[in-house]
Amino acid sequence: MIQVGDKKFEEYLTADQIQDCVKQLAHQIDTDYQGKDLLILGILNGAFLFMADLVKYMTSDPEISFLKFASYEGTSSTGKVNELIGLNEDLTGKHVLIVEDIVDSGNTLAHILEILSDKKAASTHTATLFFKPEAYQQSIELQYVGKEIPNLFVVGYGMDYLGKGRNLTGLYQLKP
Ligand code: IMP
Numbered sequence: 076m077i078q079v080g081d082k083k084f085e086e087y088l089t090a091d092q093i094q095d096c097v098k099q100l101a102h103q104i105d106t107d108y109q110g111k112d113l114l115i116l117g118i119l120n121g122a123f124l125f126m127a128d129l130v131k132y133m134t135s136d137p138e139i140s141f142l143k144f145a146s147y148e149g150t151s152s153t154g155k156v157n158e159l160i161g162l163n164e165d166l167t168g169k170h171v172l173i174v175e176d177i178v179d180s181g182n183t184l185a186h187i188l189e190i191l192s193d194k195k196a197a198s199t200h201t202a203t204l205f206f207k208p209e210a211y212q213q214s215i216e217l218q219y220v221g222k223e224i225p226n227l228f229v230v231g232y233g234m235d236y237l238g239k240g241r242n243l244t245g246l247y248q249l250k251p
């Protein structure tokens with residue numbers, strides 16, 4: 076058990092289990108995008124560790140950039156999505172892969188995809204390390220999912236509780 080801020084969390088996945096998941100995704104993505112012009116867009120802040128590990132495990136040579144949104148405060152989704160920062164690349168003709176740490180309601184992802192929809196990308200797909208199917212409110216297909224997890228708040232491996240816990244190498248679930 077660990078303490079982050081005023082809450083207690085239990086280990087759910089070890090660092091090794093997460094790395095195995097990331098390696099598998101990297102391999103799948105390498106295979107699927109072979110010979111294609113790939114631009115990977117990581118969603119900050121949560122995806123920073125996943126992105127770093129994912130691209131290190133990849134053997135291809137993608138273009139890498141980041142976008143930033145904020146839609147989450149404390150332990151429940153606020154439902155509102157704020158402004159997008161950082162889209163400087165020309166997406167025309169490129170295969171775009173959105174990289175998320177976790178998809179919960181899916182509202183953030185839906186908003187990003189809507190903004191990117193008129194940018195003339197050759198394709199736009201999504202990779203998320205974690206997915207909470209019970210919380211999902213969208214019908215957008217997620218092409219790459221590392222692991223489905225229960226609908227409980229988690230911290231670690233990029234994900235925070237009130238700004239803390241992002242540097243934990245494992246994943247921790249809020250104790251009910
Ligand atoms: P959504 O819009 O509800 O899908 O949530 C999107 C963002 O909220 C994710 O990219 C995360 O950054 C954050 N988030 C969702 N679930 C959790 C969680 O359990 N812990 C920490 N952050 C989360």
Ligand code: MG
Pocket residue numbers: 118119120121122175176177
């Ligand atoms: Mg995020």
